[in-house]
Amino acid sequence: MKAPSPDKRPSVRIRELTSISDYRRLPDIQVLVWGHGERDLTPAHQYRISTQMGGILLGAFIKKELAGFVYSFPAVFNRKLVQHSHHLAVLPQFQGYGVGKALKWAQRDRALRQGYSRITWTFDPLQAKNANLNFHVLGGICRTYLSDFYGTGSALNLGPKIPTDRLLMEWPIRQKRVERRRRGNFDTCEQTALAKALERKTASSNSRAVNPRLKLHDKRILAEVPLDIRGWREKKRLDLIAAWQAGLRRVLTHYFGQGYAVVDFLFGDRCFYVLERRRSR
Ligand SMILES: CC(C)(COP(=O)(O)OP(=O)(O)OC[C@H]1O[C@@H](n2cnc3c(N)ncnc32)[C@H](O)[C@@H]1OP(=O)(O)O)[C@@H](O)C(=O)NCCC(=O)NCCS
Numbered sequence: 399m400k401a402p403s404p405d406k407r408p409s410v411r412i413r414e415l416t417s418i419s420d421y422r423r424l425p426d427i428q429v430l431v432w433g434h435g436e437r438d439l440t441p442a443h444q445y446r447i448s449t450q451m452g453g454i455l456l457g458a459f460i461k462k463e464l465a466g467f468v469y470s471f472p473a474v475f476n477r478k479l480v481q482h483s484h485h486l487a488v489l490p491q492f493q494g495y496g497v498g499k500a501l502k503w504a505q506r507d508r509a510l511r512q513g514y515s516r517i518t519w520t521f522d523p524l525q526a527k528n529a530n531l532n533f534h535v536l537g538g539i540c541r542t543y544l545s546d547f548y549g550t551g552s553a554l555n556l557g558p559k560i561p562t563d564r565l566l567m568e569w570p571i572r573q574k575r576v577e578r579r580r581r582g583n584f585d586t587c588e589q590t591a592l593a594k595a596l597e598r599k600t601a602s603s604n605s606r607a608v609n610p611r612l613k614l615h616d617k618r619i620l621a622e623v624p625l626d627i628r629g630w631r632e633k634k635r636l637d638l639i640a641a642w643q644a645g646l647r648r649v650l651t652h653y654f655g656q657g658y659a660v661v662d663f664l665f666g667d668r669c670f671y672v673l674e675r676r677r678s679r
Contacts, residue, residue, distance in 0.1 A: 408460045410497050427487055435552065440484070454508045458488070458501050460495075466492060468483060470483035470505060470519075475568075481516075486519070488501075499531065502531075515571060515572045516568060517571055523565045526669040530663050532663075537573075538569040539661050541676070542654065543564075543647065545561060545651075559640075560640055600670070601619050601673075610652075618674050619653065619673050620671065620673070622669065623642065627639055660672065
């Protein structure tokens with residue numbers, strides 16, 4: 399579905415969710431957005447206690463309808479206090495209207511006011527649309543690959559036997575790069591130039607999904623991901639999803655180990671993670 403142009407987007411109002419009746423609506427949204435079964439649902443009482451103890455829970459409303467929410471709780475990462483964001487969900491009929499973005503920026507505002515410098519979260523690296531949001535739109539980075547993090551056998555998997563691999567996102571919410579993204583500066587020209595310059599520095603791509611290049615030493619390298627794996631899921635081509643996942647896992651774990659981090663994402667007919675060498679080992 400093509401997103402409506404910004405002037406046609408409905409206005410979104412964001413407010414904290416603070417009542418038991420608010421919390422009780424959230425498991426239903428989880429079911430509609432992720433198809434979670436009972437075993438995977440986060441219950442209302444979890445939202446209740448974590449908001450009492452410093453969590454941030456925001457709802458997005460279109461007219462009077464709850465269109466989505468974002469939820470995070472205090473956590474420790476690299477010995478620093480962070481907010482860890484566990485849910486970002488927008489109901490299917492409201493997706494593509496800017497609601498997800500608005501929720502993340504509002505989450506950042508709240509976290510800044512509470513004195514935080516970092517928000518973390520996990521997401522499935524094969525979801526190109528989410529990767530674009532996380533890296534390119536929000537300015538997050540990643541240097542941690544979590545293999546089969548939630549185990550198999552739930553709605554969190556892309557298929558019954560496909561591991562739940564995740565990237566651990568770090569969002570340095572006080573840094574200038576994030577502030578620039580907040581103001582809508584996405585360095586598009588720089589991106590186009592980058593994509594051209596990097597054509598030969600692609601560690602994994604369509605033709606190399608299973609057999610990636612692991613001996614690159616350039617300052618920046620690319621790793622390709624499929625544009626949209628939903629079609630493969632619908633056609634039950636789980637073999638293709640598994641092959642891409644295995645290839646991407648090899649590439650990212652290898653280059654993270656060499657001191658690279660994912661710092662951006664190129665979204666188009668073909669999609670690429672942009673890795674940058676941060677330090678040498
Ligand atoms: C991911 C999700 C929260 C995004 O919310 P949303 O309201 O649909 O997204 P927005 O309209 O705010 O768009 C945010 C960004 O996502 C990306 N995006 C959204 N729709 C897209 C599309 N159809 N194609 C490509 N990118 C898209 C873009 O980067 C977009 O930013 P831009 O418009 O500045 O380019 C929502 O789609 C969702 O609930 N998905 C299912 C649950 C999920 O994946 N949660 C996140 C786990 S990390």
